[in-house]
Amino acid sequence: MEKAYTIDQQIAQLKSNGMMFDDEEKAKEILLDVGYYRLGFYSFPYEIKFPCLEHRDHKLKLGTTFKSVYDLYEFDTRLRRLLLNALDRIEVNIRTKFIYNISLRYIDDPCWFVNRKYVTSNFVNAFEEQVYAAMRKNPIIQHHHANHPGIYAPAWKTIEFMTIGNIITLYDSLKETDAKDLVANAYGCSRGVFYNYMETIRVLRNKCAHGGCIYRMDFPRGIKRLPADISADCRHNIKGGIDVVRYILGCISQTRKTELENEIHNLVCSIQTDEAKKVVAQTSKLEY
Incomplete structure (x- = not known):
């Protein structure tokens, strides 16, 4: 069964998926504002397996930044x-x-x-x-x-x-x-x-x-x-x-x-x- 992540665990999980951060403290602030799950909707296009969403492993393309994902969220x-x-x-x-x-x-x-x-x-x-x-x-x-x-x-x-x-x-x-x-x-x-x-x-x-x-x-x-x-x-x-x-x-x-x-x-x-x-x-x- 899935369990909730602390904010530090969220950052760690995103890193393990290949996400890069310019400012982790700012990223934490955004995650606590927008939400880890909601922001995940905007990481889909950056995933290696996109657009196929079956059997996703959430692994991101090389060079994907937190800023680019949040940028897409702000646009939307x-x-x-x-x-x-x-x-x-x-x-x-x-x-x-x-x-x-x-x-x-x-x-x-x-x-x-x-x-x-x-x-x-x-x-x-x-x-x-x-x-x-x-x-x-x-x-x-x-x-x-x-x-x-x-x-x-x-x-x-x-x-x-x-x-x-x-x-x-x-x-x-x-x-x-x-x-x-x-x-x-x-x-x-x-x-x-x-x-x-x-x-x-x-x-x-x-x-x-x-x-x-x-x-x-x-x-x-x-x-x-x-x-x-x-x-x-x-x-x-x-x-x-x-x-x-x-x-x-x-x-x-x-x-x-x-x-x-x-x-x-x-x-x-x-x-x-x-x-x-x-x-x-x-x-x-x-x-x-």
């Missing part, structure tokens, strides 16, 4: 923060366009999202238990029900508090293709591509929000190449995900898109060690 952390800011802006915009377009299309029914005429029965059947039950605890929704009759709050209140996953499911559950087109066309997409891009955004957003390691994250389903102009070799990696974010941001505001591109460019340029720069270029495909 700062990239995650940049993307969270952009993803928040995108989520708000998608939510707004969805509420606006579909609520006006079904203007006679403020609760169109549970109307079987417009939405599939599977979504309606699961809505109360899987979506609205938790929402009923929201003070704003409680205030609505205290002042207005009806089982549910109208779409512009209810959908405002749905998760991005709920919204994607609701979009997919719309019966009328013309209704789906109203939202998808606002972003220059067909229905299938828009759904694919929303799923990409959902996966990326959840990974970022939970502090996940994103520099080498994978999108198993693959990202649609157009209209976001995704390179063939980036349909499954973080570069492809970022290109979707850039594309959707551009549909919202060219200024915001340019700001993100400049921020990522500056971030890549700020990487201090050549080893980390090489990892980012090879693994993340980011070379802004």
Whole structure:
């Protein structure tokens, strides 16, 4: 059974794996801040057996420094923060366009999202238990029900508090293709591509929000190449995900898109060690 290491044992273990240190005291400070296990996610690309992670022995390539591993961690952390800011802006915009377009299309029914005429029965059947039950605890929704009759709050209140996953499911559950087109066309997409891009955004957003390691994250389903102009070799990696974010941001505001591109460019340029720069270029495909 594995046992916890003291900070000195952690340093010793890293040394035995081939890691080099410029300042061991600083390294101890970082390990006590970030954590030995978490920092290990950023040593993967420096391991001799990478990218094969089966039967790992954690042995590092000759010349691997603690600084280069921490450099990669810092890059990943700062990239995650940049993307969270952009993803928040995108989520708000998608939510707004969805509420606006579909609520006006079904203007006679403020609760169109549970109307079987417009939405599939599977979504309606699961809505109360899987979506609205938790929402009923929201003070704003409680205030609505205290002042207005009806089982549910109208779409512009209810959908405002749905998760991005709920919204994607609701979009997919719309019966009328013309209704789906109203939202998808606002972003220059067909229905299938828009759904694919929303799923990409959902996966990326959840990974970022939970502090996940994103520099080498994978999108198993693959990202649609157009209209976001995704390179063939980036349909499954973080570069492809970022290109979707850039594309959707551009549909919202060219200024915001340019700001993100400049921020990522500056971030890549700020990487201090050549080893980390090489990892980012090879693994993340980011070379802004």
